[in-house]
Amino acid sequence: MFKPTGGGAERYSIAMVEQLAARHDIHVFAQQIEHQWPGVTYHPIPWPFDKPRWINQLWFALATWWQTRRGFDVVHSHENTWHGQVQTVHVVPVKHSLLQGRTGWRLALRWLKIVTSPRLVAYLCLEHFRYKPQADRCVVLASDSLKPVMAQAYPASVPTLQVVTPGVVSVPGVVAADQKAAARVSLGLPAQGRCILFVGNDYRKKGLETLLAVLPQLPADCFVAVVGNAAQIAGFQHAVDAGGMRGRVFFLGALRTVDDAYRAADCLAHPTLEDTFAMVVLEAMAHGLPVVVSSAQYCGISGLLAHETNALIVNQPRDATELAQELQRLLADVALANTLSDNGLRFAQQHLWSEQALHQETIYQTVVSGR
The missing domain is CATH 3.40.50.2000 (Glycogen Phosphorylase B;)
Structure with a gap:
């Protein structure tokens, strides 16, 4: 979704779009859009599968891949999709949540649960390809606390990791x-x-x-x-x-x-x-x-x-x-x-969105020049 009443990930992506739109041609692909901003083009994605959620996730990944496979300098995803040169991570990876700290028979039982669940298989497959190292891929973390988590779950992704924390538009201060x-x-x-x-x-x-x-x-x-x-x-x-x-x-x-x-x-x-x-x-x-x-x-x-x-x-x-x-x-x-x-x-x-957007722009430029 792309609306201000969503969670932190949604508001993060909205704030970044608003900061970058004045200097870049921004296109937003989402299933729920409640946002208007000058210079932004919105592309609503159909929502044919309300439930189960994992099927809708696969559908969204497929639909956005098809619509962004050409015509864009950088594809930046905040969702669990296999495409996108820039992938921003807002939550703990599913793999870490499922497997961290499990060994022996407990690990075997958890893998049995995974392979017998189409939902878990779908999420893990999407995640695997999302974090798979590529020459022009950068994985952006919303906080430093995600670094050790990603290193444990997807060690091959470590060289691609960057941190761009959230910010605020302004600092209004104490009210009267x-x-x-x-x-x-x-x-x-x-x-x-x-x-x-x-x-x-x-x-x-x-x-x-x-x-x-x-x-x-x-x-x-x-x-x-x-x-x-x-x-x-x-x-x-x-x-x-x-x-x-x-x-x-x-x-x-x-x-x-x-x-x-x-x-x-x-x-x-x-x-x-x-x-x-x-x-x-x-x-x-x-x-x-x-x-x-x-x-x-x-x-x-x-x-x-x-x-x-x-x-x-x-x-x-x-x-x-x-x-x-x-x-x-x-x-x-x-x-x-x-x-x-x-x-x-x-x-x-010290954490203004204007500064965080400059960091994000540097990542885009690195991705494009690396290609």
Whole structure:
């Protein structure tokens, strides 16, 4: 998909297109397109196979290969396809997820599961050809944390690896009180109290369960605003009601732009269980929000952060006690919150999309000259 309400990978690709469109002839191929930008040509790909997803993935790969096999200087794919000189990786490879750490009979059983599953065979075959070294191929990683993962799963791809992390368009900084009040009104949030922001389309993977478990331990004036996939709200609303947290948790659904949510919030909690980078953390920093985030084992951006300098980092995101302690510290210590905010703004200023786009252009030029 190519729409702002998608996940981090979608917003990454959109931001890169917007940066490059002024200097290049950009064509976008996607099945769901909700985006318009000057200088960009859009090519909707039919979606005949809603389910099973793996058949649709094969169809998309075939359809885009056919339409891009000639007439383009560089084909850049953010999807699991076998074609494209530039392949950007946003998630842990399927091969790593399936096989990492398995030996002996456990490894044999896993391979038995794979060879008897057309879905897994399809994904692994696509992935194999996607990362197969070619003279004009470059594999771009969204974070440094993916380097050892790719080296383990696809060692032959190592010479082709480059890192282009996400960025922000600008660094708006801390909002004034009247702007915060207006943002809360627009989102239907309480005018008073301290707002802890949670952003993620996969509530469970991004750690909402742990955050909700922590909320009763926080001061009574604290509430949580949840931004992301509205289809998951029903599954968590019961836990909110059962825990007596009605009136302290506000589900906002998927927002076309998260800017108002950042303006309305006092901090960001991101106890994610798996994020190769976590653009939301960087975006929150650009708005001057102090952040509490999982360690680098779980969240790629944390490998670039320093505990108590530009973020509070929790070692185990499933540990409600640890998360509660860090949030309580943040909420109680104004000086700490201001330090994290100031240093977070400096960190965001060093990760602008305009600079990341220049890096991406260099990769395109290398691919073309190498050909």
